[in-house]
Amino acid sequence: MQGTIHVDSLTFQFQGNGENVLTDISLSLRAGEWVSIVGHNGSGKSTLAKFLNGLLIPVTGDVTILGMNTKDFNNQPLIRKKVSMVFQNPDNQLVAPTVADDVAFGLENAGVPFKEMQARVRNTIHTLGLSGLENSEPSRLSGGQKQRVALAGALVLQPEILILDEATSMLDPIGKKEVMDQVQRLRRETELTIVMITHDLNEALMSDRVIVLKEGRIVGDGPPLEVLSHSEMLADTNLIHPFIIEIMEGLKGKGYDLREVNNTIITEQELVDAIWKLKQMM
Numbered sequence: 001m002q003g004t005i006h007v008d009s010l011t012f013q014f015q016g017n018g019e020n021v022l023t024d025i026s027l028s029l030r031a032g033e034w035v036s037i038v039g040h041n042g043s044g045k046s047t048l049a050k051f052l053n054g055l056l057i058p059v060t061g062d063v064t065i066l067g068m069n070t071k072d073f074n075n076q077p078l079i080r081k082k083v084s085m086v087f088q089n090p091d092n093q094l095v096a097p098t099v100a101d102d103v104a105f106g107l108e109n110a111g112v113p114f115k116e117m118q119a120r121v122r123n124t125i126h127t128l129g130l131s132g133l134e135n136s137e138p139s140r141l142s143g144g145q146k147q148r149v150a151l152a153g154a155l156v157l158q159p160e161i162l163i164l165d166e167a168t169s170m171l172d173p174i175g176k177k178e179v180m181d182q183v184q185r186l187r188r189e190t191e192l193t194i195v196m197i198t199h200d201l202n203e204a205l206m207s208d209r210v211i212v213l214k215e216g217r218i219v220g221d222g223p224p225l226e227v228l229s230h231s232e233m234l235a236d237t238n239l240i241h242p243f244i245i246e247i248m249e250g251l252k253g254k255g256y257d258l259r260e261v262n263n264t265i266i267t268e269q270e271l272v273d274a275i276w277k278l279k280q281m282m
């Protein structure tokens with residue numbers, strides 16, 4: 001089977017809690033795919049993420065990562081190496097006195113030789129636009145910079161799968177954009193498989209595929225423009241249309257179909273361009 005992650009009939013409840021947190025989850029992620037997982041609070045997104053990096057092991061069902069079943073204890077070290085995670089709160093993830101030390105932290109633990117470590121840290125800091133901040137104290141950085149340091153710390157390990165669990169949710173709009181620009185770049189320039197858990201459907205719109213969770217079940221899975229235009233399903237899961245789709249649907253209701261001009265609009269600029277074009281056509 002092709003793909004990087006396979007989840008097969010995964011059902012899960014925390015011990016002592018009689019309710020399923022995840023029910024009959026099956027999904028396959030392709031290598032290099034950028035997948036968003038969206039859903040309301042408590043729908044099971046973070047729990048699912050913990051199965052995708054082998055932090056939780058199925059009792060019912062199976063999770064296979066890069067061909068390795070997470071149930072096999074011998075697979076654990078390699079799975080840990082291949083899957084990197086970035087979490088919500090930047091302040092909980094940065095541990096070292098300087099940016100460079102922080103990015104190097106995971107490599108030191110992995111026993112990478114010093115020279116190689118230095119080169120990898122330098123390159124990763126550079127690609128994430130953090131050059132010049134090597135000796136800065138992480139606590140003095142902006143939120144967006146902190147999350148880019150966390151991202152650097154994850155990427156320097158050269159994973160095949162990157163999981164972002166609400167990695168932008170504590171950031172201001174500038175910080176969000178800094179991080180999202182990096183995710184878009186990774187999608188363009190690398191083979192990395194990206195799983196992005198987010199509350200922000202405007203962010204989900206940028207990915208290749210959106211999976212919607214409701215009460216631990218998958219209720220939507222497909223291309224973002226398709227899934228996120230599904231008004232009833234979004235209302236049913238307490239999710240709000242992304243801004244761009246809100247505008248497109250509103251205009252459509254008034255008889256102006258922007259999709260006739262451009263049926264792949266995902267950025268605000270594309271939206272504005274399409275409105276201009278439509279106006280000129282009238």
Ligand SMILES: Nc1ncnc2c1ncn2[C@@H]1O[C@H](COP(=O)(O)OP(=O)(O)OP(=O)(O)O)[C@@H](O)[C@H]1O
Nearest residue numbers: 014015017021039040041042043044045046047048
């Ligand atoms: N360690 C735990 N022990 C018991 N119950 C838990 C534990 N972690 C999460 N839960 C419960 O499992 C359910 C799913 O939680 P999870 O954190 O996966 O949701 P989420 O979709 O990530 O939510 P959020 O959007 O708030 O981050 C919730 O009802 C939560 O209370």
Ligand SMILES: [Mg+2]
Nearest residue numbers: 045046047166
């Ligand atoms: Mg969560």
